[in-house]
Amino acid sequence: MDFLDFHHHQRNKNGIYSLNLTDEIPAGKFSAGLHPKDITDNWQTDLESIKKISLSENCLAIGECGLDGLIDIDEKLQNEIFQAHINWAEEIKKPIIIHCVRRFSQILHYKTAKVPLVIHGFNKKENIAQELLDAGFYLSFGKAALDHLPLQNTIKNIPIRSFFLETDDSDFEISELYEKVAEIRSISLENLKDQMWENLDNIVRHG
């Protein structure tokens, strides 16, 4: 079985491709959303095309979308657009892949969403991870987990059904991350692979 790369930006790779809005609909699995950094005055038009695209069966999730405290886009607007993504995801019953930078306390307010919420690229402290997991969020780990010891400790301690693995826009092989996490969790690579697909199945089915 293939490695599930939960979130990435390369069209030719397996896993869930985060669609570039100017792209054609890909043949494989993808997600569609408006990254906060891509918000412009045209966001409503962009959201309309995301809505259309996301009806495709290969679109497994809405996103990445979310909140970013480091960019120069009005926070109220970011929240409004994130909420609009959630409303749509609830309507079509698909999970959401969240981009969150320095806005974890605000993100927690969205825990009441009726679809699974996955924070991608998670690399913060264990207490933040715990707070998010307690609120029902899922986490997805990327390159930082290869060598960041506190993060590896988090990965060791959280429920195996609560997370995913991804390359995002980093240049490394997803197999490296699976090997690392299998070692951290003391399970076989095959079991870990199966588990990640099962986790995907869980959030897609319960979207």
Ligand SMILES: [Zn+2]
């Ligand atoms: Zn990304």
